[in-house]
Amino acid sequence: MFGGGGSPVRAVDQVSFVVEPGETLALVGESGSGKSTTARMALRLLEPTSGELYFQGEDLLARRDLHSFRRKAQFIFQDPFSSLNPRHSIQTILAEPLRLHGLAPRAEIPERVRALLERVGLRAEHAQRYPHQFSGGQRQRIGIARALAVEPELIVADEPVSALDVSVQAQVLNLLLDLKEERGLSMLFIAHDLAVVRMVSQRVAVLYRGRLVELGSADAVCTAPLHPYTRALMAAAPFPDPGRRPGEPTLQLTASNSDRGCPYAGRCPLASAVCKEEIPALVEKASGHQVACHHEGPG
Amino acid sequence: MAESPLREVFRKLLQSIPFKLGALLLSGLVLAALLADAIAPYSYRDQDLSQRFQPPSFSSTEPGQAPHLLGTDNLGRDLFSRLIFGARISLVVGLLSVLISLLLGGLLGALAGYAGGWTDSVISRLFDLMLAFPSILLAIAIVSVLGEGLGNVMLAVGVVGIPIFGRQARASVLTTRELDYVQAARSLGAGPVRILFVHVLPNCLNPLIVLAALGVGTAVLDTAGLSFLGLGAKAPFPEWGTILADTYQFYKRAPWMVAFPGLSIMAMVLGCNLLGDGLRDVLDPRMAEKG
Numbered sequence: 001m002f003g004g005g006g007s008p009v010r011a012v013d014q015v016s017f018v019v020e021p022g023e024t025l026a027l028v029g030e031s032g033s034g035k036s037t038t039a040r041m042a043l044r045l046l047e048p049t050s051g052e053l054y055f056q057g058e059d060l061l062a063r064r065d066l067h068s069f070r071r072k073a074q075f076i077f078q079d080p081f082s083s084l085n086p087r088h089s090i091q092t093i094l095a096e097p098l099r100l101h102g103l104a105p106r107a108e109i110p111e112r113v114r115a116l117l118e119r120v121g122l123r124a125e126h127a128q129r130y131p132h133q134f135s136g137g138q139r140q141r142i143g144i145a146r147a148l149a150v151e152p153e154l155i156v157a158d159e160p161v162s163a164l165d166v167s168v169q170a171q172v173l174n175l176l177l178d179l180k181e182e183r184g185l186s187m188l189f190i191a192h193d194l195a196v197v198r199m200v201s202q203r204v205a206v207l208y209r210g211r212l213v214e215l216g217s218a219d220a221v222c223t224a225p226l227h228p229y230t231r232a233l234m235a236a237a238p239f240p241d242p243g244r245r246p247g248e249p250t251l252q253l254t255a256s257n258s259d260r261g262c263p264y265a266g267r268c269p270l271a272s273a274v275c276k277e278e279i280p281a282l283v284e285k286a287s288g289h290q291v292a293c294h295h296e297g298p299g
Numbered sequence: 300m301a302e303s304p305l306r307e308v309f310r311k312l313l314q315s316i317p318f319k320l321g322a323l324l325l326s327g328l329v330l331a332a333l334l335a336d337a338i339a340p341y342s343y344r345d346q347d348l349s350q351r352f353q354p355p356s357f358s359s360t361e362p363g364q365a366p367h368l369l370g371t372d373n374l375g376r377d378l379f380s381r382l383i384f385g386a387r388i389s390l391v392v393g394l395l396s397v398l399i400s401l402l403l404g405g406l407l408g409a410l411a412g413y414a415g416g417w418t419d420s421v422i423s424r425l426f427d428l429m430l431a432f433p434s435i436l437l438a439i440a441i442v443s444v445l446g447e448g449l450g451n452v453m454l455a456v457g458v459v460g461i462p463i464f465g466r467q468a469r470a471s472v473l474t475t476r477e478l479d480y481v482q483a484a485r486s487l488g489a490g491p492v493r494i495l496f497v498h499v500l501p502n503c504l505n506p507l508i509v510l511a512a513l514g515v516g517t518a519v520l521d522t523a524g525l526s527f528l529g530l531g532a533k534a535p536f537p538e539w540g541t542i543l544a545d546t547y548q549f550y551k552r553a554p555w556m557v558a559f560p561g562l563s564i565m566a567m568v569l570g571c572n573l574l575g576d577g578l579r580d581v582l583d584p585r586m587a588e589k590g
Contacts, residue, residue: 075482079479130303130304
């Protein structure tokens with residue numbers, strides 16, 4: 001009745017990528033760059049206002065019934081403290097996907113739940129407990145077990161370790177990597193931690209203010225970034241390498257909100273007149289390495 | 300054995316002093332109501348005109364008869380017996396009218412919060428409209444349409460409470476439905492009805508339980524008020540408000556006739572409020588901070 005008002009924010013605009021079977025594509029960017037929005041739209045947990053979404057060749061946006069898709073693609077949440085229903089026991093939480101998709105006869109469900117728990121490194125007797133009795137890392141394992149329950153082919157993981165203690169991040173990452181190998185999963189991995197990105201992904205897509213600015217193999221993007229934003233991001237990352245010197249000045253916070261031009265122009269050390277006028281297109285500079293910058297190229 | 304959330308709530312409740320006081324007060328009233336036939340020394344309706352206006356006393360006024368602990372009224376009826384039977388009425392009426400508010404308000408509010416859009420607008424404006432009336436006036440209006448009588452008073456008090464529960468339910472659903480575990484249920488393929496009833500509503504119950512406990516007190520008070528005004532229970536039915544209406548004119552000559560029904564109402568309302576406060580401290584700590 002009193003809806004509307006104000007101009008809508010384009011959280012994500014013209015972001016386009018493909019996750020190949022068996023591949024992990026990492027989506028990186030700073031807070032507010034649209035990573036989570038993109039991740040949720042990929043599974044239609046949020047509805048994109050425009051665009052295209054294909055899964056195994058099928059147009060997802062044209063589908064009204066997503067039930068069979070839900071079995072093939074699963075989401076892992078960032079915050080393990082809000083992603084488990086506090087009123088349900090772990091047994092109930094892990095049985096839900098099995099029941100919803102009729103994946104196991106009623107009598108076999110406890111056995112399946114036990115197997116899931118053991119696969120993610122928890123014990124069978126944990127099934128009787130409730131979420132608040134677990135640590136963050138354990139909860140995240142439960143979240144992973146829940147996603148695995150339907151035996152999906154695609155996992156979208158929204159910063160699955162960023163809310164965890166550093167000491168357990170590596171354990172949970174290793175679990176994810178093992179599971180990916182074991183089951184041949186494809187993964188869309190959202191992250192802002194570049195060390196994590198290099199560890200888990202084959203390709204990296206860099207988002208800035210809801211736009212894709214660079215896309216390439218993990219090695220290429222991390223060692224020879226083309227976009228000035230990616231370079232600043234790499235320079236700001238605390239890699240454990242004492243001999244390494246920051247190559248770029250740290251980010252200057254003089255961002256403008258102009259609709260025209262490159263979204264990064266306000267902060268970019270290379271910005272020139274053209275950057276303030278025209279949005280650069282994403283072009284392929286090396287094999288499989290795309291960048292959206294008027295001054296692309298190292299140096 | 301792991302402690303379930305429910306057990307933890309019970310353990311914390313037993314540490315809460317307001318909860319224990321409220322529970323004690325209410326369990327006394329509930330027991331009296333349940334065992335009224337056994338406890339009450341006299342019938343609630345038998346008049347004995349030779350025993351009119353007897354003051355409260357521990358000794359019998361007639362040999363072989365039970366003493367009139369709280370005295371007698373203008374028709375010689377034992378006040379203690381009448382109040383005990385009245386507890387039964389007040390409890391049933393209070394609980395049932397809150398049940399009406401809780402079920403209808405909860406469902407409407409949950410629907411508004413979950414569906415959003417024009418459904419939300421229509422339901423929310425309806426709530427606003429109902430809240431714009433003073434509650435007792437709205438109840439009187441409803442009773443005058445439906446006709447007098449305890450059943451209709453109960454219904455009216457229940458209807459008046461709908462927007463209070465409805466708005467709370469809507470607000471809780473609005474916050475809960477955005478939580479990750481609700482999104483997780485969606486991504487697992489759960490349908491909207493299952494999500495609402497299995498994942499959203501159960502996690503919205505705590506503030507509603509608190510409101511319900513507090514609401515029983517209000518409902519008892521409103522019912523007594525309407526009965527006092529002559530819209531509810533009729534003599535000789537020993538509804539507390541009706542008793543007050545029948546006796547208040549004698550307050551100078553026989554003050555106990557007014558004091559004890561009043562104290563009964565107060566005990567019931569106080570018990571509900573204490574219980575509600577205790578529940579709130581445990582179930583909904585954020586609400587307690589706001590006051």
